Amino acid sequence: MSTAEIIARCEELYEDTTFAASRAWKEAVPGRKVVGFMPVYIPEEIIHAAGMLPLGILGGGDNLEVIHGDAFYQSYICRIPRSTIELGLTGRLDFVDGMLFPSICDVIRNLSGMWKLMKPGVYAKYFDVPQNYRDDIGGTYYQNEMQELRHDMEKLSGNTITDEALNNSIAIYNQHRQLVRDVYAMRSAEPWKVPSSEVYLVMRAGQVLPVEEHIVMLNEYLAAVVKEDKPIRDKCRIITCGSFCEQPPLNLIKSIEMAGCYVVDDDYMLVNRWLMEEVPTDGDPIKSLADAFLHHSADSSAKYCDTQEKVGQYLLDSVIKNKAEGVIFAAPSFCDPALLERPLLSAKMSENNVPHISFKYAENSGQMQPIREQAGTFADSIKLWS
Amino acid sequence: MNTATKPEAIKDASMLKQKEMIARNYDALTGAPESGKKIVSTFVPGNLNELINSFGLLNNLPEINAINNGMRKQSGAMIMDAERSGHSEDVCTYVKADIGMMSKGNIAPNGKVMPPPNLLLLSYTGCFTFMKWFELLRKEYNCDTVMLQVPYTGDGVITDNMRNFVVKQLKEEVIPALEKTSGVKFDIDRLRENMARSAKAEDDLVWVLESAKNVRSPIDAYFGGVYYIGPIFTAFRGTQDAIEYYQLLRGEIEKRMQDGLGPVTPEGDMGEEKYRLVVEGPPNWTSFREFWKMFYDEGAVVVASTYTKVGGVYDEGFRHDPTNPLESLADYCLGCYTNRNMPSRVDLIEKYMNEYQADGLLINSIKSCNSFSAGQLMMMNEIEKRTGKPGAFIETDLVDPRYFSAANVKNRLESYFQMVDQKRRSTRTA
Numbered sequence A: 001m002s003t004a005e006i007i008a009r010c011e012e013l014y015e016d017t018t019f020a021a022s023r024a025w026k027e028a029v030p031g032r033k034v035v036g037f038m039p040v041y042i043p044e045e046i047i048h049a050a051g052m053l054p055l056g057i058l059g060g061g062d063n064l065e066v067i068h069g070d071a072f073y074q075s076y077i078c079r080i081p082r083s084t085i086e087l088g089l090t091g092r093l094d095f096v097d098g099m100l101f102p103s104i105c106d107v108i109r110n111l112s113g114m115w116k117l118m119k120p121g122v123y124a125k126y127f128d129v130p131q132n133y134r135d136d137i138g139g140t141y142y143q144n145e146m147q148e149l150r151h152d153m154e155k156l157s158g159n160t161i162t163d164e165a166l167n168n169s170i171a172i173y174n175q176h177r178q179l180v181r182d183v184y185a186m187r188s189a190e191p192w193k194v195p196s197s198e199v200y201l202v203m204r205a206g207q208v209l210p211v212e213e214h215i216v217m218l219n220e221y222l223a224a225v226v227k228e229d230k231p232i233r234d235k236c237r238i239i240t241c242g243s244f245c246e247q248p249p250l251n252l253i254k255s256i257e258m259a260g261c262y263v264v265d266d267d268y269m270l271v272n273r274w275l276m277e278e279v280p281t282d283g284d285p286i287k288s289l290a291d292a293f294l295h296h297s298a299d300s301s302a303k304y305c306d307t308q309e310k311v312g313q314y315l316l317d318s319v320i321k322n323k324a325e326g327v328i329f330a331a332p333s334f335c336d337p338a339l340l341e342r343p344l345l346s347a348k349m350s351e352n353n354v355p356h357i358s359f360k361y362a363e364n365s366g367q368m369q370p371i372r373e374q375a376g377t378f379a380d381s382i383k384l385w386s
Numbered sequence B: 001m002n003t004a005t006k007p008e009a010i011k012d013a014s015m016l017k018q019k020e021m022i023a024r025n026y027d028a029l030t031g032a033p034e035s036g037k038k039i040v041s042t043f044v045p046g047n048l049n050e051l052i053n054s055f056g057l058l059n060n061l062p063e064i065n066a067i068n069n070g071m072r073k074q075s076g077a078m079i080m081d082a083e084r085s086g087h088s089e090d091v092c093t094y095v096k097a098d099i100g101m102m103s104k105g106n107i108a109p110n111g112k113v114m115p116p117p118n119l120l121l122l123s124y125t126g127c128f129t130f131m132k133w134f135e136l137l138r139k140e141y142n143c144d145t146v147m148l149q150v151p152y153t154g155d156g157v158i159t160d161n162m163r164n165f166v167v168k169q170l171k172e173e174v175i176p177a178l179e180k181t182s183g184v185k186f187d188i189d190r191l192r193e194n195m196a197r198s199a200k201a202e203d204d205l206v207w208v209l210e211s212a213k214n215v216r217s218p219i220d221a222y223f224g225g226v227y228y229i230g231p232i233f234t235a236f237r238g239t240q241d242a243i244e245y246y247q248l249l250r251g252e253i254e255k256r257m258q259d260g261l262g263p264v265t266p267e268g269d270m271g272e273e274k275y276r277l278v279v280e281g282p283p284n285w286t287s288f289r290e291f292w293k294m295f296y297d298e299g300a301v302v303v304a305s306t307y308t309k310v311g312g313v314y315d316e317g318f319r320h321d322p323t324n325p326l327e328s329l330a331d332y333c334l335g336c337y338t339n340r341n342m343p344s345r346v347d348l349i350e351k352y353m354n355e356y357q358a359d360g361l362l363i364n365s366i367k368s369c370n371s372f373s374a375g376q377l378m379m380m381n382e383i384e385k386r387t388g389k390p391g392a393f394i395e396t397d398l399v400d401p402r403y404f405s406a407a408n409v410k411n412r413l414e415s416y417f418q419m420v421d422q423k424r425r426s427t428r429t430a
């Protein structure tokens, strides 16, 4: 398959706000169940090991007309909860048997309770994670939370989740995470061959497809990219940061590229890359997942940084590793975690002479001209001064 | 205006006592460099005042400083300073008022310089903003920081896992950090004594808040309520001062009830009680008096409010328990209002609507605060559905004067009171 064919399929999945692919998976075998989850991270392995499909819900994007959702939120609250409510109220999520709302911010947190009120018959859970990274404190707490989730998933699916099944799911997700890392590494090495908008669409497909199918897709994409023959352009290498929850419109991602930037790292859909190292598959699976979370997981604004020295280090490390020449802070309007952390991150970049700019977006932003101009000026200034 | 309506005439003994307590506390904080006392900065919801005090440490609450600066109309400039230095216009204005206060020399309400804290105790209850707020402060102060993560009660219950997690953090993270800062060894008996004092004051606070169940309420449980919760939510829970304050307050309210009086307002005793309201959400501080006046001028009394539960929900029976001090502190943190899930918040409001015989629910939605605000429109609809009573929605901010539009709020309130009247008439004719 060519990259164009793969991307066309991904685009179709991206634009489909009825989640037809996930519905088809469910309908293929009687008794199958689907569990939706919101950003930023949940241990998908637990859902998978119960034989259910984890479905990443990232709002309605710019394809969905929000009619009811706006009546649920004031103008000064970000967009993703209102479009998610819209998805819920318009029947687009009627095939979803459970919803998980991970610990990321107060908006998603409160949405978990709104879901309970809105859909009393549907399983809905706020899934908490530790901000204390000691094994005997945060680790113990987290293991117990995961056991509770495991128990709930067993009940929801009607299947027992054995340690063996869970270790097997971890192995599959390890394979998936490795391929995701490979795609990112390939983009960083040869960004002219791997446009950011393509990586975005390929990763997005992973939110609605079964992991096994997405593994095939990632393999195909990696194989197809190698065959690509695209010219190297005089663009600067940048990282986008702050888009870990509400997603920018695809046009925005394309606009940054068109403005003269190669995006060599980003934080879209962190769930695919949250656990950064291979998780052991031969021990107590819940403990393995907890250890990975505490000691080898991605950093984001939704996490507490326990020492001053470490603040923003993840971004600086990425700048160094990916040889980035600048950072674009792109956060959704009214996004508390991203916007509160932004001054800390930008200070870290300034202290290390990494050029950076900031802007805000909404998932349905339509006007790209100002962003293109801002990113273009930024790219020009990097080229001029570096 | 007769003399009884002048603010000086309404200074009850409890008010004078509170004023003196606050002044003394600010003097202790600003005098710390001379006295050698150490300062812990922490937050109001889920604050560990009994524990902090048991080490002889002083407690500084940045939200309270922001409120003070808001009421003294200084927060606007502080917020703009913070925005100029790169803080987003979209985030909580308490954070920006705090950061702006620093850039203006960190002057406390007593006009003296607030010394930097020796420890940042991030008790992260009911709001994610706290987490990044203290990361921002840590960068400024470069001092020790300790974090207490309080899990959100997403399913409306406190589980053993949550409680054990908090207790373990108290034992192994928070107490050692307080020992290090203070140089004092943890003394559980001192903590128990403080907690026993807390429970006493909490009994009287609940009595005061519940006095509003009387039709012809002797208190306003929102505008007056924010003064009544002052000592228990801040640096005084667990002190003899708090016990005395609440005894005085209770006595005064008992007297008001005997005399058939309504709430005290800045302009004296309130006239006829025409509307009984439940209010959800924090008040606006920059135009607090003006906001309040819009209510008492219309004869509207707030009989119950959720904001007065943000630093602890006591009216459902919780008391600090000296026999199980750490577990009880954990339950306290876990049970604060904004740490409760949406269905529990709706249930609590519904209960208030019924038990306090309210005519309606008013939501003051705060631009700054997603913890409170995200979901409030749904809460209003739920309450209207469950109680048949009308709800109203106004939007302001905590300490950013740019988001208080007096004309809009007044208009909205006036039409709301008309709606309540209409509803009453239609209920009577039905």
Ligand code: SF4
Pocket (backbone or CB within 6 Å): A078, A079, A080, A081, A104, A105, A106, A107, A108, A245, A246, A332, A334, A335, A336, A337, A338
């Ligand atoms: S966009 Fe930001 S504020 Fe909105 S739900 Fe996501 S993390 Fe929360």
Ligand code: SF4
Pocket (backbone or CB within 6 Å): B092, B093, B094, B095, B126, B127, B128, B129, B130, B338, B368, B369, B370, B371, B372, B398
């Ligand atoms: S967001 Fe709300 S709860 Fe959090 S610090 Fe600001 S005002 Fe307080």
